[in-house]
Amino acid sequence: MSFRQRSTTLKRLMTEYKELTLNAPEGIIAGPVSETDFFKWEALISGPEKTPYEGGIFPAILTFPNDYPLSPPVMEFTCEMWHPNIYKNGKVCISILHAPGNDPNMYESSNERWSPVQSVEKILLSVVSMLAEPNDESPANVDAAKMYRNNREEFDNRVRKTVEKSLGF
Amino acid sequence: MDSPKENDINYADLTDENIINYENLIKEDEEKKPLVSEYDVIENYKVNYIDSEIFSKKINQLKNDCKGYRSVRKDGNCFYRSFSYKYFELINKNKNSKWSQEMKKIAKDSINVLTSVNFEKETIEDFYDFFMDAFDPQKFREISFVDEYTSNGIVFYLRLICSAELKINHEAYEMFLEEPLDSFISRQVEPLGRDVDNVQIMAIVNALKVCINIAYLDSTNNNVNWIKFGEEYQKDANSPVINLLFTPGHYDMLYHNDENV
Numbered sequence: 001m002s003f004r005q006r007s008t009t010l011k012r013l014m015t016e017y018k019e020l021t022l023n024a025p026e027g028i029i030a031g032p033v034s035e036t037d038f039f040k041w042e043a044l045i046s047g048p049e050k051t052p053y054e055g056g057i058f059p060a061i062l063t064f065p066n067d068y069p070l071s072p073p074v075m076e077f078t079c080e081m082w083h084p085n086i087y088k089n090g091k092v093c094i095s096i097l098h099a100p101g102n103d104p105n106m107y108e109s110s111n112e113r114w115s116p117v118q119s120v121e122k123i124l125l126s127v128v129s130m131l132a133e134p135n136d137e138s139p140a141n142v143d144a145a146k147m148y149r150n151n152r153e154e155f156d157n158r159v160r161k162t163v164e165k166s167l168g169f
Numbered sequence: 170m171d172s173p174k175e176n177d178i179n180y181a182d183l184t185d186e187n188i189i190n191y192e193n194l195i196k197e198d199e200e201k202k203p204l205v206s207e208y209d210v211i212e213n214y215k216v217n218y219i220d221s222e223i224f225s226k227k228i229n230q231l232k233n234d235c236k237g238y239r240s241v242r243k244d245g246n247c248f249y250r251s252f253s254y255k256y257f258e259l260i261n262k263n264k265n266s267k268w269s270q271e272m273k274k275i276a277k278d279s280i281n282v283l284t285s286v287n288f289e290k291e292t293i294e295d296f297y298d299f300f301m302d303a304f305d306p307q308k309f310r311e312i313s314f315v316d317e318y319t320s321n322g323i324v325f326y327l328r329l330i331c332s333a334e335l336k337i338n339h340e341a342y343e344m345f346l347e348e349p350l351d352s353f354i355s356r357q358v359e360p361l362g363r364d365v366d367n368v369q370i371m372a373i374v375n376a377l378k379v380c381i382n383i384a385y386l387d388s389t390n391n392n393v394n395w396i397k398f399g400e401e402y403q404k405d406a407n408s409p410v411i412n413l414l415f416t417p418g419h420y421d422m423l424y425h426n427d428e429n430v
Contacts, residue, residue, distance in 0.1 A: 005318040008295040015291050069292075070321045070361060099362075115359035116325050117292060 001066045009068050013038045016120050028124045030062070039064045043075075043124060047163060048132040052156040056163035060092070060127075062120065072097050072114035075123065079166045082158045084134040084145035093140035096126045199243050205254050205314045206240040208430055211423075214238050216416045220388055227386050230393045231414075235384070237424040238414060245362035248370070248420040249324040251413055253303070254314055255422045256379065259409040261306040262429065268408055273304050275377055279330055282376075286336045288329060296326040325361060331369050332358045334376035341375075342368050364418075367398075374399035381411045384423060 017031055017038075027046035032038050041062040047053025058081065064073045075097060077090040085093050095113045112118075112126075139145030147155045211232055216224060241250040260269045280297045284290050299322040303313040314320050332354050335342050339350050345368045346353050357363050374381055380403040385394040397403075403410055412423040424430055 002316060002318065005316075008318075008322075011295070012292070067318050067321070070318065070325060112355050113360045115328075115355070115361065116296075117288065117329075117359055 005066065009064070009066065010038055012069055013064065017041075019119075020121055025121060025125060027128065028121075030120060030124060033061075039066075039068075041073075041120070045124065045127060045131075048128055051132050052159035053131045053163060056166045058166050060090070062123075069116040069118075071099050072118070073120070073123070075127065080162050082141075082144050082155070082162050083131065084136045084139040084141055084148050085130050086144075087140045091140070092127060092130075093138075094126055094130050094135075096123055196244075202242055204242050204250060204317065204320050208237050208239055208424065210237050211235050214240075214414075214421075216386070223388055223390065224386075227393050231384060231386070231423075234395075234425060235412065235423045236426050236428075237430060239422040239424075241421060243419055245364055246321070246324045248365040248413075249327045250314075250320065251420045251422045252373065252381065252411060253323055253327055255411045255413070256377070257303040257309050257313065259411065260304065261309050264306065272377070272379070276301065276304070279333075279376070282337070283329055283333050286333045288333070293326070293329060296322045296329070299323050300326040321361060327373065328359055328361070330376045331372045334372040335368070338375070342372060365420075370398050374402065378402045379411060380408065381413060383413045383415050383420075385415045387417060 013032075020028075020030055027048070028043065030041055030043035033040045033042050041064070043060045043062055045058045045060065047056035047058065058077055058079055060075055060077045062073045062075050065071045075092040077086060077092065079090075081090060087093060096118060098113055134145070134148055136145040136149050144155070144158075147158065211228060214228060239251075239254070241247050241254070256272070260272050263269055279300075280290070280294065283293055283297075299313070299319050302308045302319075303323060312319050313323060335350060335354055335358065343350055345366075348356075353368075357366070358369060370381065370383075373379075378399070380397060380399045382395055382397045385396065397410075402408070410425075412425050412428075414421045414423045
């Protein structure tokens, strides 16, 4: 990675961090894990109200690529999550997080995708919307998607258990 | 492990995952190629998907006008990369010409145009610098299209120029779109790796006031079809024109017979 690339990427990450600290959207906290590594952030997301995720505080790690912001970060929840668009290993699968030119699912062509004018803040807000409104047409967790579609009550109960776990009960 | 024979493949069994893996293999292959190839004579141009007889006929037709080409990587940015390489190459070839000076002035002002449609200066200024650096012949040769981050940054900046022009003069473009302008821009223009339609080409031509001449080489029996965008910006016969070659799904650069290489 050239000096120039590193400086562009770091400058951008610092600007975004500053912006997020000054004007944090409600229910979202995010920042670098340590002062020595700006390429790894921790985020805490509160479950949106009036959804089964309400009350939960869900931790996630954002890993930024060397060519950020030309390519998007990867986001992975580090707690147990039950959601059609989150892989069982915690990785979040929404269109705004897809790398350039990578279109693994044509259902998502109608959605906003990553471009360098997007930001960490927009990603986190999209994730909050995703929690409130799962997209079961392009599932990352097929079992969760089926349950969401066929047995909403069971789905909601399962989610509430992850909420309790996320709070350490 | 034996590789499967052609008739062993059951296409109905192909999963999304298989297809994505296959696409990734092609992508990895493509990523080993340089962003922009060396200049080569037109006879050596190779293409997929076109019947060889029709294709060699068309290459022969092209020879009437063009002597050579450069290829760019097939990554969905091919139009932006081909265009910007040719644009900077023409400008740097004759740095002090009136045309080159005009081009530089328009490019220099582009950051003001972009901030006027609410792009944040902090977000875009490094990419603006990448773009402006390419007006320096040495940086153009050694960095702009060699270093991947810089080259993709230039592609991104050109996408923003296109996006700003679409927003500012939206009434000239909206009639060509099948969706609202904002969604077209955020889905088809600003993300890297999305191919162009004629609308994006028109917007770039109008924003930078350049003339682009594209040779369309397809598998029909017709002759090679040339289409000029921005003819009004070609003020006289000496104004440089950016010659590009379109083959199904891809753009490369062409060198006209009277161009110095």
